[in-house]
Amino acid sequence: MTPAPFPTGPSQKPSPPAAIAVEGLDCRLGGSLGGRTVLHQVGFSVPPGILLGILGPNGSGKTTLLRCLAGLQAPSAGRIRIEGEDPRALRPVELARRLALQAQDSAAALGFTVRDVVGMGRLAHRRSAFAGPGPEDRAIVEDALARLELTALADRPVERLSGGERQRTMIARALAQRPRILLLDEPTNHLDIHHRFALLDLLRGLGITVVATLHDIDLAARWCDRILLMKDGRLLSDAPPDAALTPERLAAVYRVAATVDRHPGNGRLRIDLSPLPAT
Numbered sequence: 001m002t003p004a005p006f007p008t009g010p011s012q013k014p015s016p017p018a019a020i021a022v023e024g025l026d027c028r029l030g031g032s033l034g035g036r037t038v039l040h041q042v043g044f045s046v047p048p049g050i051l052l053g054i055l056g057p058n059g060s061g062k063t064t065l066l067r068c069l070a071g072l073q074a075p076s077a078g079r080i081r082i083e084g085e086d087p088r089a090l091r092p093v094e095l096a097r098r099l100a101l102q103a104q105d106s107a108a109a110l111g112f113t114v115r116d117v118v119g120m121g122r123l124a125h126r127r128s129a130f131a132g133p134g135p136e137d138r139a140i141v142e143d144a145l146a147r148l149e150l151t152a153l154a155d156r157p158v159e160r161l162s163g164g165e166r167q168r169t170m171i172a173r174a175l176a177q178r179p180r181i182l183l184l185d186e187p188t189n190h191l192d193i194h195h196r197f198a199l200l201d202l203l204r205g206l207g208i209t210v211v212a213t214l215h216d217i218d219l220a221a222r223w224c225d226r227i228l229l230m231k232d233g234r235l236l237s238d239a240p241p242d243a244a245l246t247p248e249r250l251a252a253v254y255r256v257a258a259t260v261d262r263h264p265g266n267g268r269l270r271i272d273l274s275p276l277p278a279t
């Protein structure tokens, strides 16, 4: 007799593991002498496939948080898991196959062309340190160049690029790495409005987990699935844009007066910001 199958239903399905899980994270920078704690008890969890924005004023800890997620900075307390693993316990090549970081104003390798630099994103996927790029590597590099509208610039040395072109090159390199998690530190820096929109459209369409620090509140409201709002190294809110970007929160975090409503036609959040009146 065939045994009855175990009942299965939505309640029986295990929920997918978080792409990123952070608990009780403290981070101290600057060494033991004169150092200071710049992240305090930060905790959040990111399901796979969403676009998460990290917003907050200068110095609020956004870059430090990304560096901790990327395993570049050791937490002084708490726990970080990338697909269930401690990023600092993984071999660098194993971490690089899961996660790519585009750092703020990453130094592009001078003397190399745009195509060379984007090709560096493939290094973690090589079978050995001596293997050259294969046809798949080349196809992935050309795809990343095309997605960032860099094909026409592919043979140009990076030192002869504009700031925005260099920024797009570093993002293309991170994409060529084909990570499952992409960490981007102010990716819209230097980009004109067309390339800002194109980049955020691209990021949303990738279907991977993307975490991006952003200073543009409108862009964050329009494209992010969820927003972490940070101030003074603390996480003040972790919510979808309409719940995160309230006038009260924006006043508390950025010291600005905000009116927030929805466009009557397309329903998108509209945020109008001005300085707080002098008291």
Ligand SMILES: Nc1ncnc2c1ncn2[C@@H]1O[C@H](COP(=O)(O)OP(=O)(O)OP(=O)(O)O)[C@@H](O)[C@H]1O
Pocket (backbone or CB within 6 Å): 029, 030, 031, 035, 036, 038, 056, 057, 058, 059, 060, 061, 062, 063, 064, 065
């Ligand atoms: N090596 C360091 N030693 C001590 N403090 C540091 C060090 N690096 C950064 N900090 C401080 O840590 C705090 C957080 O910096 P972080 O770069 O994470 O902020 P941020 O939110 O990314 O800022 P921004 O929007 O200006 O890029 C800041 O007060 C900064 O001055």
